[in-house]
Amino acid sequence: MTLAMPKPDAEAMARLPDLLTRLKGVLPADNVIVDPRGLKPYECDALTAYRQPPLAVFLPETVAQVAAILTACDALGIKVVPRGGGTSLSGGSFPLADGVLLAMGKFNRVLEVDIENRCARVQPGVTNLAISKAVEHLGFYYAPDPSSQIACSIGGNVAENSGGVHCLKYGLTTNNLLGLEVVLIDGSVIRLGGKHLDAAGYDLMGVLTGSEGLLGVVTEVTVRILPKPSTARALLIGFPSVESAGDAVAKTIAAGIIPAGMEMMDRPAIHAAEAFCNAGYPLDVEALSIVELDGPPAEVDDLMQRVSEIARDCGAVSIRASNSEDERLAFWAGRKAAFPAVGRLSPDYLCMDGTIPRHRLAEVLTGITRLSGKHGLRVANVFHAGDGNLHPLILYDANLPGELDRAEAFGADILRLCVEVGGVLTGEHGVGIEKRDLMGTMFDEIDLAHQERLKCAFDPNHRLNPGKVFPVLHRCAELGRMHVHRGQLPFPDLPRF
Amino acid sequence: MASTLKPRDTRDVAEAVAWAAAEGQPLEVLGHGSKRGLGRPVQAEHTLDLSALSGILSYEPAELFMTARPGTPRAEIEAALAARGQMLPFEPIDLAPLYGAGGGSIGGIFAANLAGPRRFKAGAARDHLLGFKAVSGRGESFKSGGTVVKNVTGYDLSKLACGSFGTLACFTEITFKVLPAAEKTRTLLLFGLDEPAAIAAMARAGGAPHEVSGLAHLPAAAAALSQVGYVRDAGKPVTAMRLEGTAISVAARLEALRGMFPGIAQEELHGMNSGRLWTEIRDVAALLDAPLVWRLSVPPSEGAATVARMRSTGAPVTGWLYDQAGGQIWLGLDGSDAAADKLRRELPRGDGHATLIRAPDALRAAAAVFQPEPPALVALTRRVKGAFDPKAILNPGRMWAGI
Ligand SMILES: Cc1cc2nc3c(=O)[nH]c(=O)nc-3n(C[C@H](O)[C@H](O)[C@H](O)COP(=O)(O)OP(=O)(O)OC[C@H]3O[C@@H](n4cnc5c(N)ncnc54)[C@H](O)[C@@H]3O)c2cc1C
Numbered sequence: 034m035t036l037a038m039p040k041p042d043a044e045a046m047a048r049l050p051d052l053l054t055r056l057k058g059v060l061p062a063d064n065v066i067v068d069p070r071g072l073k074p075y076e077c078d079a080l081t082a083y084r085q086p087p088l089a090v091f092l093p094e095t096v097a098q099v100a101a102i103l104t105a106c107d108a109l110g111i112k113v114v115p116r117g118g119g120t121s122l123s124g125g126s127f128p129l130a131d132g133v134l135l136a137m138g139k140f141n142r143v144l145e146v147d148i149e150n151r152c153a154r155v156q157p158g159v160t161n162l163a164i165s166k167a168v169e170h171l172g173f174y175y176a177p178d179p180s181s182q183i184a185c186s187i188g189g190n191v192a193e194n195s196g197g198v199h200c201l202k203y204g205l206t207t208n209n210l211l212g213l214e215v216v217l218i219d220g221s222v223i224r225l226g227g228k229h230l231d232a233a234g235y236d237l238m239g240v241l242t243g244s245e246g247l248l249g250v251v252t253e254v255t256v257r258i259l260p261k262p263s264t265a266r267a268l269l270i271g272f273p274s275v276e277s278a279g280d281a282v283a284k285t286i287a288a289g290i291i292p293a294g295m296e297m298m299d300r301p302a303i304h305a306a307e308a309f310c311n312a313g314y315p316l317d318v319e320a321l322s323i324v325e326l327d328g329p330p331a332e333v334d335d336l337m338q339r340v341s342e343i344a345r346d347c348g349a350v351s352i353r354a355s356n357s358e359d360e361r362l363a364f365w366a367g368r369k370a371a372f373p374a375v376g377r378l379s380p381d382y383l384c385m386d387g388t389i390p391r392h393r394l395a396e397v398l399t400g401i402t403r404l405s406g407k408h409g410l411r412v413a414n415v416f417h418a419g420d421g422n423l424h425p426l427i428l429y430d431a432n433l434p435g436e437l438d439r440a441e442a443f444g445a446d447i448l449r450l451c452v453e454v455g456g457v458l459t460g461e462h463g464v465g466i467e468k469r470d471l472m473g474t475m476f477d478e479i480d481l482a483h484q485e486r487l488k489c490a491f492d493p494n495h496r497l498n499p500g501k502v503f504p505v506l507h508r509c510a511e512l513g514r515m516h517v518h519r520g521q522l523p524f525p526d527l528p529r530f
Numbered sequence: 531m532a533s534t535l536k537p538r539d540t541r542d543v544a545e546a547v548a549w550a551a552a553e554g555q556p557l558e559v560l561g562h563g564s565k566r567g568l569g570r571p572v573q574a575e576h577t578l579d580l581s582a583l584s585g586i587l588s589y590e591p592a593e594l595f596m597t598a599r600p601g602t603p604r605a606e607i608e609a610a611l612a613a614r615g616q617m618l619p620f621e622p623i624d625l626a627p628l629y630g631a632g633g634g635s636i637g638g639i640f641a642a643n644l645a646g647p648r649r650f651k652a653g654a655a656r657d658h659l660l661g662f663k664a665v666s667g668r669g670e671s672f673k674s675g676g677t678v679v680k681n682v683t684g685y686d687l688s689k690l691a692c693g694s695f696g697t698l699a700c701f702t703e704i705t706f707k708v709l710p711a712a713e714k715t716r717t718l719l720l721f722g723l724d725e726p727a728a729i730a731a732m733a734r735a736g737g738a739p740h741e742v743s744g745l746a747h748l749p750a751a752a753a754a755l756s757q758v759g760y761v762r763d764a765g766k767p768v769t770a771m772r773l774e775g776t777a778i779s780v781a782a783r784l785e786a787l788r789g790m791f792p793g794i795a796q797e798e799l800h801g802m803n804s805g806r807l808w809t810e811i812r813d814v815a816a817l818l819d820a821p822l823v824w825r826l827s828v829p830p831s832e833g834a835a836t837v838a839r840m841r842s843t844g845a846p847v848t849g850w851l852y853d854q855a856g857g858q859i860w861l862g863l864d865g866s867d868a869a870a871d872k873l874r875r876e877l878p879r880g881d882g883h884a885t886l887i888r889a890p891d892a893l894r895a896a897a898a899v900f901q902p903e904p905p906a907l908v909a910l911t912r913r914v915k916g917a918f919d920p921k922a923i924l925n926p927g928r929m930w931a932g933i
Pocket residue numbers: 078079114115116117118119120121122124125126137157178179180181184185186187188189190191192193194195196197198245246247249250251252372461462498
């Protein structure tokens with residue numbers, strides 16, 4: 034438990050009754066939870082090692098209610114943590130003792146499906162999978178597909194800029210959004226984009242995406258939907274070493290092939306997945322990759338062949354091609370269940386999320402094995418190999434004193450390693466509280482100050498989700514100060530004309 | 531006294547901007563200056579010329595990214611990519627024909643968030659900027675993002691920087707995603723569709739699983755100006771649908787796409803002619819003679835109706851064409867009145883915007899070049915500008931008067 038939150042503000046907490054009074058005519062009593070029993074289910078997100086009941090939970094149903102809650106909280110100095118499905122793995126929706134949790138679950142309607150413009154307008158509490166379900170009968174789907182898609186909300190996806198196995202070809206959340214409606218902390222409602230492309234003015238939709246609930250509350254999302262590919266087939270390829278598997282990934286991309294998905298698992302992950310769901314994975318290999326190709330049948334057949342050849346050249350020992358939709362889904366079943374499968378190996382696990390340049394894969398995995406020895410904890414690796422996004426799963430037992438601390442130290446070492454080889458701290462799970470204190474390994478103070486000032490432009494009093502993302506909470510007034518040195522001789526040797 | 535500052539490296543840029551901030555001296559920030567015609571003219575005594583910050587710093591084809599200094603010529607970037615069979619997937623419009631000012635720099639392409647016909651499939655410049663280093667209006671050098679596609683570490687300032695026209699920060703280094711160029715390109719032409727029918731046909735093609743990467747419609751007058759024989763000599767409106775990919779795939783998809791439009795006169799263009807036609811569409815070749823050019827961004831299904839409404843306002847519309855399935859419309863006007871308010875009133879309600887792409891300086895200084903925003907958004911835009919450039923010295927007024 035190494036991650037500390039800012040000390041709760043007792044005075045702000047004492048103003049809860051004032052807040053409830055202010056909201057009386059706006060938010061029905063049924064949409065407010067304050068009793069400890071009712072708060073309990075909201076005490077954590079998917080970073081379950083950290084628990085803290087919020088001051089209160091509000092469940093708004095209208096944009097006007099969201100605006101009223103934000104305005105009142107801003108005025109009374111009470112913090113607000115937005116929450117969608119609560120599946121964040123980085124503590125993005127982790128509650129604050131002195132903050133209300135704004136649970137967006139009642140914003141659960143698909144507002145419009147517009148096939149002519151190939152988009153859907155939905156409320157933020159709609160789950161990721163529900164969007165695809167809503168357009169499925171028309172032959173369409175929503176491309177970004179996080180493994181948590183039955184539970185996570187599109188609002189949470191926007192806040193985290195979530196990805197999935199199909200992001201290699203179809204992009205992340207940010208590449209699949211057309212419009213947002215957002216309520217700012219001062220209660221103003223802004224609409225960014227719409228059914229057209231490229232909003233006028235600054236790309237505020239782009240910067241709100243992935244902002245982890247720190248800039249505004251999303252109340253409506255317009256997403257692009259895509260026609261379902263006419264065929265999709267997958268290859269299940271076993272390799273004698275992680276190096277050869279990594280090599281095949283790099284060579285496939287270098288050959289100009291961008292598969293719909295290209296995933297990899299190491300030995301411990303393969304065994305865990307196979308034991309969990311009998312997907313038919315080979316157990317005598319060191320690495321397994323799943324490559325999905327989609328498009329017209331002729332193209333898919335052709336690329337299956339090309340990818341297989343590359344794999345064989347890299348030393349693949351087994352190659353299976355799916356010959357039916359059931360078989361394709363079976364190939365994926367193990368991968369999709371990798372987290373719970375690994376969860377059975379150990380009472381607890383931490384899921385990490387670094388990204389590295391593809392060609393450093395083997396080297397980083399060797400490093401992770403070394404770190405596993407150093408910290409005395411087991412690790413299983415699954416990754417979105419196509420885009421270099423690693424998910425090492427660190428196994429630990431929270432009931433053994435000190436193990437969580439060790440697991441966290443191990444995780445931090447892995448992420449530092451990712452940054453060292455030219456990668457980043459998080460590919461899709463977000464910084465939240467989990468990676469907050471590591472931000473300094475990627476950014477210096479000036480970099481961070483530029484990000485924090487953007488926060489100040491949206492939320493000058495740090496009401497929205499404070500304590501997340503940034504290691505230090507600077508006051509906006511302090512950040513805005515400029516130290517100008519007047520009268521110095523400017524750039525004496527700069528060429529001028 | 532007016533001067534041009536020509537920094538050689540990041541430190542020079544930081545020094546120059548710090549000086550300007552201290553002295554309250556606005557700077558016109560330029561790469562090659564090829565896009566000075568886009569946006570409002572900047573009133574600044576001093577020019578910050580970034581063209582000396584040039585050169586490709588790192589290019590690893592297998593990692594699908596390139597890092598370059600902002601002043602690197604577009605032509606140099608495209609040549610380096612082509613040599614390895616890769617491309618800028620967002621197909622940025624080349625404004626040289628419209629502005630007569632050269633191909634410009636890679637920094638300018640990102641600062642203006644340009645994109646071409648492939649936009650609806652591949653994204654715009656904003657979808658490809660993976661990270662950057664820049665100097666903000668505070669005279670401080672900072673970085674954001676990285677070199678990998680999957681990265682949510684901190685705010686995605688790349689998105690904000692794209693399309694901010696140098697009003698927030700000056701790029702000193704940019705890293706962007708690149709992709710393999712397609713093996714084969716084919717274009718299906720449909721002849722004789724009127725505009726509503728063309729919009730409907732493009733929606734059907736875009737809604738089918740054939741991965742079309744270009745959907746454009748040229749009214750007869752625009753088609754007649756093409757250099758591509760099949761298009762120029764059609765004597766009719768021409769609807770163009772592009773397919774790219776492996777040879778096997780393109781052949782299969784082309785057949786399927788043809789089958790969707792029975793009874794409509796068709797033709798198919800191969801590689802060379804395809805390339806020529808899509809370059810013409812991308813660079814708005816049909817409107818090169820129009821003194822005033824607008825770019826409209828609307829929901830694709832509203833394209834034809836929007837043009838019809840705008841023409842009926844009495845504004846002297848002389849030519850137009852539809853790109854991106856009808857979602858991007860280029861409109862040419864005669865005369866010396868940009869008709870900004872008149873045209874903008876006819877945009878679909880609350881869903882679309884219009885940018886004045888070509889007009890004389892005086893007109894662009896007087897008219898709102900970019901779509902005016904509602905008050906809450908203006909206030910937020912001002913605060914964002916202030917966060918990066920508190921003294922308002924970087925390209926003041928380039929996007930909106932007073933910002
Ligand atoms: C088993 C499992 C598998 C996963 N697999 C993937 C994966 O493949 N890819 C991936 O990218 N992620 C994955 N995740 C992580 C997680 O599901 C995503 O981050 C998801 O987008 C979170 O959505 P949520 O609705 O649960 O958000 P929450 O956890 O409720 O919130 C996440 C963040 O969003 C903010 N937020 C939520 N709603 C709003 C709103 N309306 N307005 C403003 N801010 C808001 C919160 O404040 C918080 O910062 C996985 C998680 C689990 C548990």
